[in-house]
Amino acid sequence: MITNNTILVVDDEIGIRELLSEILRDEGYRVALAENAEQARVWRNKTRPDLVLLDIWMPDTDGITLLKDWASNGMLTMPVIMMSGHGTIDTAVEATRIGAFGYLEKPIPLQKLLNTVSKALRGGQNKPHAVFSLASLGKGPLIADLRKRMEQVVSLKAPLLLMGEPGVGVEICARFMHRPNTPWIEPETLTSLADSPLDLLESARDGVLFLKEIGELNKLAQKGLLLLLSKLEKYNVRLICATSQSLAELTAQGTYHPKLFEILSSLTITVPALRGHREDIPDLANQILLRFVESGEVSSVLQFSTAALNCLRNYDWPGNLTQLTGVVHSLALTCTGEEITADAVQQAMVFPESSSISVLPEIPLDLSLREARDLFEKSYFERLIGQENGNMTRVADRAGLERTHLYRKIKMLGIKLRGN
Template sequence: MSNQSITILIVDDETMIFESIADILEDEGYQVLTAENAEQAREQYRAHSPDLVLLDIWMPDTDGISLLREWQESGNPNTMTIMMSGHGNIETAVEATKLGAYDFLEKPLSTGKMLLTINRALQTQELKSQNAALKSKIAPDIELIGNSRVMQELRERATQLAEQSVPLTLTGSAGTGKRQLAHYIHQHSPRHEQPFIVANIAAMDNETILTNLAGDSKRAGIIAQANGGTLYIDEASLLPTDAQKLLSQIIEHEAYQHGDGKGERHIDTRLIFASRLPLNLLKERLSAELFDHLSIATLTIADLNSHSEDIPDLLDYFVNHFADVEEMPYRHFSLAAQNLLRQHHWQGNVREVRNLVQRLLLASEQPDIGLEEAREALAPLEAPSEDNTWSQIIPKDLSLREAREMFEHQYLLEQFRHCDGNVAQLAGRVGMDRTNLYRKLRSLGIDPTQKSL
């Protein structure tokens, strides 16, 4: 790496000192930024993500140690920091090192020592980057388990979409593996060496979603972390209006308004959205602008019950995963146990299979899992509590309206199947006028003319 490609930020409230250091570093070919106080330093840091910071400890507004702690908690992990002080002591140097500073220089600075320390810090950062890249290359590939026709088609479509950069929307029931699929697409994309960042919208307070995404005066934000890579938006139906506008802005202009209110930031990231709601219900939750973008490329993950022939492959995969990664005892499912599990109704989809395997591996160190042990493990699942049943059918983090529409969709779809697609029979079965029933079916995305559902 040449010095011309390296950016160094100097933070010091003494103008003569930072100007002198800047002249030296510019003579060495570095790109130099300067800041006289913490606020300027934050702005330069957010805007330019410098490779290295020379940070004075004693400043009038915010001291360097506090600024270093702030950056380590929410800043760019690839930036090296060297502390400077004319009033240094062992305790301060130790504290700075514990917080992640590379080294500590005493003023007045020795030019030779400063340049040597900078060179070593940059070499260390280069080694860290190389090690991270090596680890990412030798890390196990994300897999989509199963050889059924359903899974083969899913893999083929996912691989095709991985080559694109347009926004992608994944839909599917809880536990089907939407995040796994998104990560698989990222890993097979041209961005695979860049970060895969998850924004779990359901886990955020509604009032903080925009700040979590865009950042503020103290945080870079989730979007900034995904620069160059992939940003996975988990449960897009819960996005508030302001966050939807922000994401639309990114899709249309590859830029967004940072939360500190100081202008637009360029961003290069691929957005993958996910929702448990089908597209027709998701459309009602999102602005027309954002939904138009989300509907360009879509992929739906089928429930596990529609490809139960993949159960043996999933059992084998999770047994090996827990044995290799978490050092649990290896156990083998007998053929009778596998057949039993193939016939089970998996309300929780792949996630439920994973949890069952983990529970059985912990239950015994016997090498084989037989029919009776598998049946006993399923017993609590066959007669779940009322609360657990409803939480599997309708996730608890949905709004009342979302939950009602999801229930209506599942209820009418199941009843329609019982009536073999006969709308007249369905109307009598559910007690609705046929005209209103047609309207309701279409609003829920169920085609009343489709005889095979």
């Protein structure tokens, strides 16, 4: 099989580098070699390999540290397979949580090497935009504290509730809980909670079940979740739930089951809003831009000006990381030069006059907080959909929501779309 895939082999032992190089070249791969972490950094800074085979134990910088550096700098946009002659399960788990694709123990059986490389390359092609990892969310004190809390609860069996505004990256935190080579189940909708909750547990047996936006569950789905919670130990499933709503408020209003709230609130972690750690925004914006560059969507010389990064830093980002990703994508695609300027950022942040708060209806004060919020959101989304002529991708970007969450919200608010 002839291929143009380039594999970077990083190992301090010349014999292993040469052996791996010979095997891979015989299979038609292009191979680059680095004898230490510094050489690997230099090579990675110049170009993006399609795959990295990375030794854990090296004299200058160990492979786990290099993996963390790439993850935190937005450079982990290719699959990385860790290698070690004396590794442990803990090391493999840590590497996978940082973002490694897999782990091979030396001496590496030939067929296992080729199968793992082939699988990793296929995965890299299917996912041109690498997802964020917990290590890449930022270096400021808020994210450092978040990482510390996540590490503290990672080995627990209790259900975990992640709370945060839409778009903050709860999925990234949930992924941190996943052990390698175990099931990861993330249903697109939560209707199966009402219909067949135990089927979800069977699918996730010995792995992780991640349920998003559980604040939107109806009464029947809440009962299904309660049943599911009672069977977690039997199926050996780690349950992670996420919500952008206040379950305490919903419980006080009588729309959420008190027992369900009691169980879920026993272990909670709040994922901070982007505006709470502004110091990380420039790095995050550069990471996002790098991914679009490396996917081939935009020019390889494109970059942000310092003033543009300052503009992004000072914006409040109500849609958080999801909104920032959408804005950076739009700026990258519409930039006509080699630099994204502050003016371009400011234009992207300015909404038309017609979207001013003054055009929204006056909200009666005799409504409950939830009714008032629903009235505001209905008017907000109707105007946004009108301004974007029904283009739901742009509506989702401007609102800072994932499309699936946007459609659920629109359905819940009773908004009629064109053609429906």
